[in-house]
Amino acid sequence: MASTFAILADPSRREILDLLRTGERPVGDLVDRLTLTQPTVSKHLKVLREAGLVDVRQDAQRRWYRLRPQPLAEIDAWLAPYRRMWEHSLDALERHLDTMPEDSTPDDSTPNDSTPNGTTADDSAEGTTP
Amino acid sequence: MASTFAILADPSRREILDLLRTGERPVGDLVDRLTLTQPTVSKHLKVLREAGLVDVRQDAQRRWYRLRPQPLAEIDAWLAPYRRMWEHSLDALERHLDTMPEDSTPDDSTPNDSTPNGTTADDSAEGTTP
């Protein structure tokens, strides 16, 4: 799983996966739609293959690549514990972005032990301080 | 979203997020548990901050960092179209692989439920614009 994030970090690779979502394709087809050269695409495919994100089927000279979603499932699993956080209060978050009220998540479980005190009251937001 | 994958690609950063999952923490606390130096942690926090993955609250000299799940939600959204692929039929997909004897799951009860495709391959794939 660790490396899957690194692999998805590249836009070209995500694009390849997106293309393969509709079904398997030969390399040349991918090259046609991506603005990359064939060797570059092959290199990406190698990376994806070694990560288990795609699978190849050989048909004469042509090699049909197909998506293998399993590693993505692991990413999904990694996300699981976090998912609660936005499922829990999505609207509250949006409201927060829009108007910046003053307070947010009601759950303050300070990990340490010393509840700092008043809880939150974040309003600092995006103050880019140069 | 694009950059969120790149940010999650770093194990230290994922570790930081994991630590923040239980609640906000000051920098020193993170430094204590990560085997990194304080400047390095601060640097990672800066990256996370600029990506909107964490948020800071200042309390005297101490800065409490807190998780902001929204970018993770976007990752989740990106995953959505793929999710069907494994949720729908993981075993069937593996069986569908050409001749992979590895599956060996003797009792596939999904008789003919939903052959994932058969079609796949829109071979019209050639790039010539329609």
Added chain:
DNA sequence: GGGCAATATAGCCGGATTGACATACTCAAG
């Protein structure tokens, strides 16, 4: 077998990134 089509591999380069160290900044307490 020769030639062509399709893909993979090798090698190179520029740029980005991570880590540590040293240093600057900020705030509260005397």
Added chain:
DNA sequence: CTTGAGTATGTCAATCCGGCTATATTGCCC
């Protein structure tokens, strides 16, 4: 105003990565 805690920033070395060009490999077809 000085000090010390807490954190941020700057710099440097090492490493990794994505893209390209050139070349090797494989397999059909004549």
